[in-house]
Amino acid sequence: MSGRRRYDESDVRVRPGRKGSRPRTKDRPAHKDAVVGMVIAVDRGRWTVRLDDRQVTAMRARELGRTSIVVGDRVALVGDTSGADGSLARIVRVEERSSVLRRTADDTDPYERVVVANADQLVIVTALANPEPRPRMVDRCLVAAYDAGMDPLLVLTKADLRPAEDFVGSYAPLDVPYVVTSVTDDGISGIDQVRAAVDGRISVLVGHSGVGKSTLVNELVPGTDRATGHVNVVTGRGRHTSTSAVALPLAGGGWVVDTPGVRSFGLAHVDPARIVHLFPDLEPGTADCPRGCTHDEEECALDAWVADGHAGPAGPSRLESLRRLLRSRGDGE
Ligand SMILES: Nc1nc2c(ncn2[C@@H]2O[C@H](COP(=O)(O)OP(=O)(O)OP(=O)(O)O)[C@@H](O)[C@H]2O)c(=O)[nH]1
Numbered sequence: 028m029s030g031r032r033r034y035d036e037s038d039v040r041v042r043p044g045r046k047g048s049r050p051r052t053k054d055r056p057a058h059k060d061a062v063v064g065m066v067i068a069v070d071r072g073r074w075t076v077r078l079d080d081r082q083v084t085a086m087r088a089r090e091l092g093r094t095s096i097v098v099g100d101r102v103a104l105v106g107d108t109s110g111a112d113g114s115l116a117r118i119v120r121v122e123e124r125s126s127v128l129r130r131t132a133d134d135t136d137p138y139e140r141v142v143v144a145n146a147d148q149l150v151i152v153t154a155l156a157n158p159e160p161r162p163r164m165v166d167r168c169l170v171a172a173y174d175a176g177m178d179p180l181l182v183l184t185k186a187d188l189r190p191a192e193d194f195v196g197s198y199a200p201l202d203v204p205y206v207v208t209s210v211t212d213d214g215i216s217g218i219d220q221v222r223a224a225v226d227g228r229i230s231v232l233v234g235h236s237g238v239g240k241s242t243l244v245n246e247l248v249p250g251t252d253r254a255t256g257h258v259n260v261v262t263g264r265g266r267h268t269s270t271s272a273v274a275l276p277l278a279g280g281g282w283v284v285d286t287p288g289v290r291s292f293g294l295a296h297v298d299p300a301r302i303v304h305l306f307p308d309l310e311p312g313t314a315d316c317p318r319g320c321t322h323d324e325e326e327c328a329l330d331a332w333v334a335d336g337h338a339g340p341a342g343p344s345r346l347e348s349l350r351r352l353l354r355s356r357g358d359g360e
């Protein structure tokens with residue numbers, strides 16, 4: 028069954044069927060006349076695809092089997108690609124992905140699934156107060172971003188309620204870029220910095236309810252009202268779309284992908300070595316670790332290495348940050 032294994036781009040290209048149960052079409056057409064666009068919304072077996080000058084509703088061609096096609100995917104379309112009311116195109120190919128962001132499995136769905144493809148930045152929105160920041164959630168997002176090959180950006184909202192210093196301080200050893208925002212009488216202070224950071228890129232926004240994500244999105248994407256289900260902007264359908272990821276066009280080029288239904292990311296597959304690799308100042312210190320060291324255990328050689336000053340004065344706080352990220356994989360928050 029398709030659900031037993033994780034699909035990736037190589038599956039998309041070479042294995043159209045399910046585990047060989049479906050005979051591969053000998054004459055699989057090259058689809059030279061296909062047009063390529065980006066998936067901006069997915070809703071009940073229909074994909075909304077943005078082409079240069081129009082938006083097209085499409086279905087998945089049978090030859091693709093149950094291949095996952097998600098927001099951000101670049102897909103080739105054939106058939107009626109006019110985008111006219113009631114028209115339906117066929118997705119016949121999914122282009123190779125440059126990044127995949129996975130959400131974690133939940134009780135009803137034991138498999139990790141790709142939620143967004145080809146995004147290059149993960150914007151982690153956290154309120155400085157009301158609701159209280161959740162550092163462990165932020166840590167998990169950071170690991171997910173690094174693992175997906177995406178740049179992280181912290182957006183710290185509601186600075187009018189609490190200064191950002193303490194929170195920023197706890198991330199200083201990680202050197203994560205951040206922007207501080209607050210709603211004022213003249214609009215949102217800090218929004219220009221956010222805009223500059225997302226300009227021309229594909230950014231995925233994550234954050235818990237109430238942190239001010241909609242406030243930011245409404246400001247970044249004029250004409251979007253996330254609270255009312257952004258009906259007109261994307262799918263032309265109703266509110267239910269707001270539980271799945273959706274890509275919204277930025278005025279200055281690029282996209283923000285809102286992920287209302289995504290609470291957590293799958294990190295179980297992340298190899299500790301990949302996290303250590305993000306700490307080039309500490310990495311050489313693992314040479315003396317026992318085989319299979321988790322780097323969060325008594326035998327870990329990093330403690331002595333840092334104590335000997337090899338990682339400089341920032342060593343201890345860097346090691347603490349590394350361990351925090353390593354532990355965040357098991358949090359499941
Ligand atoms: N004091 C203060 N309040 C803010 C700020 N930004 C947003 N809010 C308020 O916080 C509340 C939640 O904002 P939303 O933008 O709806 O938050 P959200 O993250 O989209 O939350 P959901 O819609 O539940 O997903 C609203 O009452 C906003 O007016 C801010 O910078 N300062």
Ligand SMILES: [Zn+2]
Nearest residue numbers: 316320322327
């Ligand atoms: Zn170790």
